[in-house]
Amino acid sequence: MWFKPPTFLLLNKQIHDEATFILKKRSLIFDHGLLDLSTITDFVPAQVLRTVSAITITDAGHPLFQENILVPSWAGYMTLIKQLANILGEGHNLKELTISFKDQVSRLHRERRLHCA
Secondary structure, X not given: OOOOOOHHHHOOHHHHHHHHHHHHHOXXXXXXXXXXXXXXXXXXXXXXXXXXXXXXXXXXXXXXXXXXXXXXXXXXXHHHHHHHHHXXXXXXXXXXXXXXXXXXXXXXXXXXXXXXX
């Protein structure tokens, strides 16, 4: 099976082996969702995602966005979570999945979206 590894894993075999080992032993942290037409596998191959032990998704990066990108930002979180579910549904070594949305602006935006729906 062929996959497109992240650029940093293409530099050489030693970097690939060391980075893959670290990813298996540590967690991945996403401080914002996927934007535009990105897919999670543009950054981390599905095979590597299935080997990490913990994934954390937060809205810590949300304050970096302008008001006009809040809707795409929220959609990016949903895209990220759906893509992770599809990939990890085929098998994983995940021991911990944390989703934590604590940013006040992000919270207000979500509440407004719920009242509009």
